[in-house]
Amino acid sequence: MWWNRQKQKTPTTPRSRKIARLDRIFSQYIRRRDCGFAYGYCISCGRVIHFHKCDAGHYINRRHMATRYDEMNVNAQCIQCNRFTEGNIQGYRRGLIEKVGEKNVEMLELKRFNSCQLTDSELDMLIALYKKKLETLEKNQIFLK
Ligand SMILES: [Zn+2]
Numbered sequence: 001m002w003w004n005r006q007k008q009k010t011p012t013t014p015r016s017r018k019i020a021r022l023d024r025i026f027s028q029y030i031r032r033r034d035c036g037f038a039y040g041y042c043i044s045c046g047r048v049i050h051f052h053k054c055d056a057g058h059y060i061n062r063r064h065m066a067t068r069y070d071e072m073n074v075n076a077q078c079i080q081c082n083r084f085t086e087g088n089i090q091g092y093r094r095g096l097i098e099k100v101g102e103k104n105v106e107m108l109e110l111k112r113f114n115s116c117q118l119t120d121s122e123l124d125m126l127i128a129l130y131k132k133k134l135e136t137l138e139k140n141q142i143f144l145k
Pocket of ligand 1: 042046047078080082088
C-alpha cells in the first residue's frame with residue numbers, strides 16, 4: 001500500500017527533495033545502463049540481477065558529494081551486497097577494476113576528498129541531464145530488442 005512505502009526519511013526541504021529526486025533518476029539510469037530491461041551482473045559478487053530487483057550501489061560512500069553522481073562510482077549491485085554486507089567493498093573494488101581499470105579506480109578513490117557543494121541550479125541541471133540520458137538509453141535499448 002502506498003502509505004507503507006514511506007519507510008525512508010521523507011525529504012523535508014526543497015533542496016533535500018531535489019537531491020532525493022536526482023538520486024532516484026540517477027539510480028534508475030545506472031540500473032538501466034547495467035541491466036537493460038532485464039538482467040545484469042552484480043559489480044561486487046557477479047551474481048545475476050534484475051533491473052527491478054537490484055540497487056545502484058556506490059563504491060565511494062554516497063555521503064561524499066564529489067563522487068555521489070559519478071557514473072564510474074555507481075554500478076548495479078545485488079541487494080545482498082549493497083544492504084547487508086556494507087557494499088561488499090573488496091568485491092566491489094575487484095569488479096570495478098575489471099570494468100574500468102585500476103587507474104580509474106585509484107582516481108575515484110582520490111576524488112572522494114574533493115569538496116563539492118552542488119548548488120540548487122546544478123542539481124536541476126543534473127536532474128534534467130539524467131532524465132534525458134535515461135530516455136535516450138531506453139529508446140536505444142528498445143530499438144536494439
Ligand atoms: Zn552482489
